[in-house]
Amino acid sequence: MPDQFIDQPNPPPGESHLPDGALQLVVPASDKGFLSDKDRHVVQKFRRAADYLAAGDNVLVQEHLKPEHIKPRLLGHWGTCPGLNLAYAHINRLLSNHTDLRSMFVVGPGHGAPAILACLWLEGSLGHFYPNYTISASGLNRLITGFSTPGGFPSHVSAEVPGSIHEGGELGYALSVAFGAVFDKPDMVAVCVIGDGEAETGPTAAAWHGHKYLDPAESGAVIPILHVNGFKISERTIFGCMDNKEMACFFSGLGYQPRFVEDLEDIDNDMAAAMEWALLEIKKIQKAARDGNPISKPRWPVIVMRTPKGWGCPARLGDKFIEGSFHSHQVPLPAAKKDEEQLKLLEGWLKSYNIGELIDAKTGGLDADITSIVPKETERRIGQVAEAYKGYTPLDLPDWMNFTSKKSDIEISGMQSIGEFLVKVIENNKSTFRLFSPDELESNKLNLVFKVTGRNFQSDKFSRAKGGRVIEILSEHTCQGFMQGYTLTGRTAIFPSYESFLGIVHTMMVQYSKFNKMGQETNWRGPLPSINYIETSTWTRQEHNGFSHQNPSFIGAVLGLKATYSRVYFPPDANCLLSTLYHCLKSKNYVNLIVASKHPTPIYLSSEDAQTHCQAGATIWKFASTDEGMDPDVVLCAIGTETTFEVISAAALLRKKIPELRVRVVNVTDLMVLGSDHPHSLDEAGFESLFTKDRDIVVNYHGYGNDVKGLLFGRKNMERVIVEGYSEEGTTTSPFDMMLRNNVSRYHVAAHAVRSTSLNNYKVTVRQQELVSEFMSEAEKMKQYIYEHGEDPEDCYQAPKFE
Structure with missing residues (x-):
């Protein structure tokens, strides 16, 4: 130039490109003597x-x-x-x-x-x-x-x-x-x-x-x-x-x-x-x-x-x-x-x-x-x-346990379950709580809130002047900005979004976290409500929308924040999701990310067990383990709703095919417990109580595997860990094919378990090759069925039963 x-x-402003008199919208200036x-x-x-x-x-x-x-x-x-x-x-x-x-x-x-x-x-x-x-x-x-x-x-x-x-x-x-x-x-x-x-x-x-x-x-x-x-x-x-x-x-x-x-x-x-x-x-x-x-x-x-x-x-x-x-x-x-x-x-x-x-x-x-x-x-x-600067206005929250479901054969959508809970939150907090959503509230199964509130959109005559607590605008940036302004002035908000599009506000979230960190390090700013994201419509169930909608990268963005201010949760069922959301809405000064499923899933834990599990951040699931998890040959670690289902299914498959293999199933709901330098991190004794000192650990993770590998860095004897997660494989396909493509299916988990056990249990060693071949053959048959019929077999979503 x-x-x-x-x-x-x-x-100067210059010549207009409009004909004279074409527009009279400029408000005239006042006289000089104002x-x-x-x-x-x-x-x-x-x-x-x-x-x-x-x-x-x-x-x-x-x-x-x-x-x-x-x-x-x-x-x-x-x-x-x-x-x-x-x-x-x-x-x-x-x-x-x-x-x-x-x-x-x-x-x-x-x-x-x-x-x-x-x-x-x-x-x-x-x-x-x-x-x-x-x-x-x-x-x-x-x-x-x-x-x-x-x-x-x-x-x-x-x-x-x-x-x-x-x-x-x-x-x-x-x-x-x-x-x-x-x-x-x-x-x-x-x-x-x-x-x-x-x-x-x-x-x-x-x-x-x-x-x-x-x-x-x-x-x-x-x-x-x-x-x-x-x-x-x-x-x-x-x-x-x-x-x-x-x-x-x-x-x-x-x-x-x-x-x-x-x-x-x-x-x-x-x-x-x-x-x-x-x-x-x-x-x-x-x-x-x-x-x-x-x-x-x-x-x-x-x-x-x-x-x-x-x-x-x-x-x-x-x-x-x-x-x-x-x-x-x-x-x-x-x-x-x-x-x-x-x-x-x-x-x-x-x-x-x-x-x-x-x-x-x-x-x-x-x-x-x-x-x-x-x-x-x-x-x-x-x-x-x-x-x-005064900060936090506490919410009047209902008891989340009143909205839980009993452990049963009925499958329940976690997002629908928190919809009922949020109805009461809205009723109790008419001027201090809002939902900011990029036009996905119905899709994300939170439409139950419309029982007590509406959308707040003043250009629409049906939504105008009705005090709606829901704002939907198809701009993630604007939702984030609205939420920041609302939160920084002391009120509480939730930003539910498709997982794949939360990355749009990655840098905004980072900037906010930096502002919050520095604010909390002053001696005159009060604590703030936490900023709350619910990441749903995840890659595991975005098979119909295709590869562009399969992206869990926002999880890593939150993991990269200062540990003091970042939290990432993977509630495995509806009861755990209710417990987690209640905790997040009560918390202060954090960036909370909840990764949740909107599709019906089994209820694994009663309300009391869900509370214990969420407070601990990770527990041994005795019902899915061999001898309640005692003296395992291998530890199967599940993180995420659909990946947990596959681990449970793998444990049932192993029990059926090779009962002499001893399995411990661990579920992690608070991702930060795996780290070594986070306030929620397990100490070494706590880590070993879940994962043993020397047994191999097969991690089936919802996000990118490097998230978990980064958290585990610094722990002892981590060469025994195998991490499978989303590996950038996807298209418009079926839900189970997404599991197969990314090596997080029950067959891949079972095969890893057999390979990992061969040095500890010789009864398994002598059958390793035949078992691994069988599991991989089953995976291939499943893939062929999906491509032939255009859908998954019905029985692949039946919750496994443990005697």
Whole structure:
């Protein structure tokens, strides 16, 4: 790309591609006198101080800058900071003028932390949570010199930053998080800034529809501010190249009313009027809904804020534009420590804010006008709003044992069994519990919840204004963002999904876990409800959809998290699933992943046995073992619903074909017990009590075999372990053929057991070859039957009986 193009400053909005008069959707700007001169100057002072602090590398520029004043490593993203400070100042003004308003600020441009930290220091919230950062000379010095240095605040709006519920490091999720935060919070208005680079992402594109799932009678609202400054790291943005009519068409189609803030000569009048207008529009929509006359498809406000990239920094450096170009995206003068010209430009830039008029050099005290627009009630300040840090609101949970089934010959769908349980959870927690699902609730057998609730979809006249606890949108990213916002503000949610598509939110889940980890390591954030995934419609029963739907990789993603915050469960039957879900809904601060079957399966354990089994994480299943598992020749370990069925079937097959082989069956429901460095890990004595000291272990695992191998690494004598799991073999076929293709069928388990026993039991050794050949022959016959008849034999799903 030619330099003469990329080094040009932001262009004006430009000529419209639409005929004149074709569209009249742009809300007109207010007159110039919206703010009094006094109010305008007050807001400007706040912004000046915040801009200086966000840019400053010298406390108050009381002398000429010298190279030693510059930090050895300059970090931060100046390009977005002036716009964030503009938004922050006007949220404060709105809060001060509307004492019934409560607001959160969700920041999409996460690298704009210098701006947010500056504003938090000015409003006193930073000092409230961190006594070393009070409004004082020492607090100011620590803020500026310590930013993004070892021991200081990171360069992102991270969990250490008061008021934050979103880091913004991975772009695209701010808007969905903001919507999730205001669900069931009728007095909350979240202001969300979305950078025009972030707005190019798929997750943001879907999240614009968030207002269509927001019932104004029961929930708060979001004021989205699209910050258009024209550039990403080194390229123009899509939205930066759209004029106002194009933008108006775009937002109108999404169901919004757009208003443009772009008058740089009188930006504060422009912004103040836009914010007041947005709040007024929200109140109109909410009042109509709360009076029982909801507006059909209301047009919610959105603000398009156009400011130059890096607004306020030096206009040029040599022959390159800085302000208004991508060169201001990060550090506009990166070589100021070594380059005299850049050092002089930096000094002039910082002095242009006349910071001495606003902050006392000796005391660090602020001009009274700056603090006058900050809400006097500290709990209404952006950095101290309770929802952002108080944390967990416990659920009123029913006794899960009331929903269990007696051990019998009847097969039951685990997902249907928890559906009955969730009916009561919803009834008991009408404003603190939700289900976020990517259009799969019926398929995943949770439709029983519709006995007491409906879907919450405001664009559908049959779902509108009915207080539904279920949100279904065919965007996993948006479901995840909604759930994050809901959870980070203290409420509990479940995200049930097809197994193969949870990987879509892999990195979002990782980002959330990092935020949660850092949040729990602060001393002022409360514990959070755990974030809960139910992974169902698994590869073992996705044979009809084919290879694309056969993917258990999300399990490994959760295993890769910090052990303190990750949990993975494989309940083998409906009773164990109920026990596991109850535990997860009570838990705090974890990423919980439950892998469950929606298809009918046997009930192996009574409610009491299921409780014992789930508490232990793994137990010996005496009913399927030889002599209740005493002195085994081999240990068969089952992890996962369908893989457990195959292990049970293999144990029955072995008992029939070669009763002299002694088998112990172990079922693992808490995957983490296998590890050696997890809080749930079995100690060595506990591990040996289940798996013996020296007998071979055949593991039949639901996911990728390397998951288990990684967990077992570090245990003693692990060369005796054989792990079979999903091995990337699949197509549109039958359920049992999926077992055969991936070597997890009963025949493969039985063959492994015979091979593993040959050194311990010579009665088996002399028959090893014939037995293995017989099992593999049976597997081949089964495959031929499936290909001939197009289905599995009926008897392959009959639960084995043990005498």
